[in-house]
Amino acid sequence: xxxxxxxxxxxxxxxxxxxxxxxxxxxxxxxxxxxxxxxxxxxxxxxxxxxxxxxxxxxxxxxxxxxxxxxxxxxxxxxxxxxxxxxxxxxxxxxxxxxxxxxx
Numbered sequence: 001x002x003x004x005x006x007x008x009x010x011x012x013x014x015x016x017x018x019x020x021x022x023x024x025x026x027x028x029x030x031x032x033x034x035x036x037x038x039x040x041x042x043x044x045x046x047x048x049x050x051x052x053x054x055x056x057x058x059x060x061x062x063x064x065x066x067x068x069x070x071x072x073x074x075x076x077x078x079x080x081x082x083x084x085x086x087x088x089x090x091x092x093x094x095x096x097x098x099x100x101x102x103x104x
Contacts, residue, residue, distance in 0.1 A: 004030075004034060004036060004037055007027055007030050007031075007034070007037050008037060008040055010023065010027060011027070011037070011040060011041055011044055012044065014027045014041075014086070015041065015044055015045065015048070015083055015086050016083075017086075028089075028093075031090065031093065032093055032097065038090060038093075038094070041086070041090055042087075042090065045083050045086065045087050048083050049083070
């Protein structure tokens with residue numbers, strides 16, 4: 001089993017799919033074995049969802065002026081689009097582990 005701190009240090013990059021395939025596989029295997037790290041991933045995903053909803057609290061005129069200054073990169077940095085498959089795969093992993101535990 002890998003050191004949890006090392007895995008947790010890489011979780012943001014894992015969630016955002018910024019790691020190479022071998023590193024993603026290594027983390028996925030660790031997550032399948034470590035509840036603490038799975039909980040950390042779930043927590044990070046919830047934070048991401050919560051933070052993305054905060055844009056509604058900013059006054060419209062401020063958003064317009066701020067977004068006018070940003071170059072158009074439509075769809076390039078879609079944070080939630082990257083999180084959904086990870087969250088779904090973790091849900092499937094949890095269900096699979098619960099199912100497998102019935103036979104152990």
